[in-house]
Amino acid sequence: MLSRLPRTSVSFKFETNLPLLMLKGIGWESNTSHQYVWQGSKRQDEHFLFQYTVSGQGELEVKGRTYQLKAGDAFIIEIPSDHCYRLPPYSDNWEVLFLEFSKEASPYWRQLLNNTGYVVSILPDSFLLQLAWKIYEWSVREEESHSMYQCSSYAYQFVMELLSYSQKIQMSKQLPSKIELCKQFIDAHYAEPIGLKEMAEAAGLSKFHLTREFDKKLGISPTDYLTEVRIEKSEKLLSSTDDNLESIAKKVGFSCANYFSKVFKKRIGITPNQFRKNRYEISRILYN
Known part of the structure; x- marks a missing residue:
């Protein structure tokens, strides 16, 4: 399926007075330039980001702590906030799949951070990742009708599945x-x-x-x-x-x-x- 899909990004913008959780954007890209640096504190577009490493290596820094991201690792972050993610000097490629969610994701993101922290490893054959690619395919198909309600439905589906996945990880952890x-x-x-x-x-x-x-x-x-x-x-x-x-x-x-x-x-x-x-x-x- 993936071989038939273009590597691109799609943004969604809908006008509504309802406080719906929305998918704001989604993309699949390979980053090879070390100018790929996103400073979270300098960004004005308020949203929540899930970014999964398909291949290569990336790096996330949050409040002075650095996380090295390899294939299978994803990070979750609020934008704007005190963080930076980038293609590090020791890597020549960072292939990622990312999903951006509206500010209504805030309470869910707080629960996710409580469950897993900023970085979580995701199995490639998991339903969560299959759902992410399904949403990506729907987003890039020009013949699809991208309605506000379908966009919100996919946002809720993904975030709920991510919460479920993170809850299982938390339950399997043995805290000191x-x-x-x-x-x-x-x-x-x-x-x-x-x-x-x-x-x-x-x-x-x-x-x-x-x-x-x-x-x-x-x-x-x-x-x-x-x-x-x-x-x-x-x-x-x-x-x-x-x-x-x-x-x-x-x-x-x-x-x-x-x-x-x-x-x-x-x-x-x-x-x-x-x-x-x-x-x-x-x-x-x-x-x-």
């Missing part, structure tokens, strides 16, 4: 006991006024050692993981209850509604009230 202790402590006490000091005590490590090892194993700091858990729990309350923001903030561990709203908007891109309204609109359209 002290890191697991910290993670369990956060999951159980997120609603309480805990910080790095309490987390380190629960794990039996110094704050410095805990932060280093937690990030090394999970790709995220313990304080950031705590924030992610609190935001995820707040999303469920916003979607399933009529509680006011002050009540929700207290239930998930924030000191007040104002601080909760600031953190929520920074992480998700919209305010808690906008998030609640969007979920209501989607439910009304789907079920009415």
Whole structure:
């Protein structure tokens, strides 16, 4: 199948008031120039990227940490953010398949990062990769009708399959006991006024050692993981209850509604009230 397909890239742009997860772009390319360098902090086009290494080698740098990417490795990243991906000096080719998703992918990407970190190895015969190529084939076929709803459908299919794949990887991992202790402590006490000091005590490590090892194993700091858990729990309350923001903030561990709203908007891109309204609109359209 792949031999019949052109190597190109396709962008999608649809006008809609619905907060739908959308596929913004997809491409298959071979990069042989060492000018292939993407600085994430300098980019303005807000989206989420999945990039799979078909062959050759590439490199991803996130917050000062470098990952070498070989065939079968994929990375997931938010744009813009503090990262850089490039064709490194030791490689003469980096063949990639990439998919770009709209900002509505934010909560899913946070869960993916919690599950696998920035880099994940994907088996070439996996359903996830087969789906990626299927979406690519649909995108480049000129005779296809690229409707907004089909584009969104493929976006949801791929992201859900990626989440499922990442969940299996997470379940197969054996975390060091002290890191697991910290993670369990956060999951159980997120609603309480805990910080790095309490987390380190629960794990039996110094704050410095805990932060280093937690990030090394999970790709995220313990304080950031705590924030992610609190935001995820707040999303469920916003979607399933009529509680006011002050009540929700207290239930998930924030000191007040104002601080909760600031953190929520920074992480998700919209305010808690906008998030609640969007979920209501989607439910009304789907079920009415």
